[in-house]
Amino acid sequence: MALVIIGTVVFFVTRPRPVWLVDESYRTQWGKILDTSAPPRRLSMAALPEDGIPPKNRYGYIITTKGPPGAEPAPIVIYPGLASAGEYSGALVLALDPWMMFRDFKDPTVSRSRVDSPIGGEGVLIVPGRDRNVVWAWTAQLLQQQPGIFPLEEAPWEEAVETLFRDRRFQPGAETYGWMDAMPLLYRSSPAWLYAPLSRIRQEPLQETSNLEANRFPEREDWHEFGLQADILWAIPFGNEKKRAKLDKIIAWLGDPKTQTQIADTLNWIPAHREGGSYNAISRTARLAWLSSSFVWQIRSR
Missing domain, CATH: 3.40.190 (D-Maltodextrin-Binding Protein; domain 2)
Known part of the structure; x- marks a missing residue:
């Protein structure tokens, strides 16, 4: 028993x-x-x-x-x-x-030439440079040679991260900014653009983000697909x-x-x-970008 x-x-x-x-x-x-x-x-x-x-x-x-x-x-x-x-x-x-490019609805979408310009240009590209994920997100976008093609060697990545804030592409002092600094700058600047994950924008009070619109990160002119x-x-x-x-x-x-x-x-x-379903207008735009994308990519181990 x-x-x-x-x-x-x-x-x-x-x-x-x-x-x-x-x-x-x-x-x-x-x-x-x-x-x-x-x-x-x-x-x-x-x-x-x-x-x-x-x-x-x-x-x-x-x-x-x-x-x-x-x-x-x-x-x-x-x-x-x-x-x-x-x-x-x-x-x-x-x-x-x-990850989408966010802006006030009155502002134009950011051009690829503005994103690529090391001397800056019209408007403010806002980067909370203290956030490691944002740094790598921008680095990946700038190093994407063709749709879905990124450098395999470590050297280009290390150099790009090291030099990311050495030109005038972003707002002055971008390397020292956190999200608490970046969001108010987006609200009070025009034109201004912020590359961020949707979830970060949805953390903000609704009254602060109701005027925001979202767009894909601008592709190069000769690209015919996007991720x-x-x-x-x-x-x-x-x-x-x-x-x-x-x-x-x-x-x-x-x-x-x-x-x-x-x-x-x-x-x-x-x-x-x-x-x-879509929670709001910018969520709907993000869904449409997802549903029409040729591929999705995710950064890991950085």
Whole structure:
């Protein structure tokens, strides 16, 4: 009898169980999404291990911005045709945080010649230079040789970062600016442009951003396609396939435009689904840029 009891306990403790494995930085938001959106099946939730390797006695879905397996080591990861496919290597795209060029609606869109000019020009290109992500975003855009083609060697990147603020392209003192300095400058300057992730703009009070419009980063004149820089939230299946087949209602729920809209609104992002909703006008513009993009690229390991 004791052996039977022990065996039963061991079976229930070690049997494969379904779970959400979520990036630590998104656990709170994902918990909120699960609490308010009524998924068809309740799964437990745990933090994704730092090495990204799921426990052996679990199966389910990884919710992460790290990307599908194989994408992590690259400094810039490019996903061709992602908007039309909606998935990559078996991983489902849930939501995106696109980088756009923001301006007051009365101001003209920024030209590529203004962006490329080391001596500056009309208006103010605003950069919060203390934000490392912004520095690398600008560096990547300026080093993009052709659509989706970036230098593979480290030297051009290091040199570009070192010299980014040595000319008059950006506002004076750009290297010392934080977001608390950059946003007020955008509101009071004209014309002015700020390259930023959508989520950062949606953090601002609505009355401050209601006059803003968004555009893609300007492409070069000889380019006939464009990509979009964005952070991406993925749902990546893992574990026993036969067990995971029981979660077919979960994957249908994850792919539903209403679910993805709720995920996006919780994160201040945009839904990946073509029929997803838009929070406001600039979110709609960002969605259209995503849906018409030839590829999406994401900066990593910088």
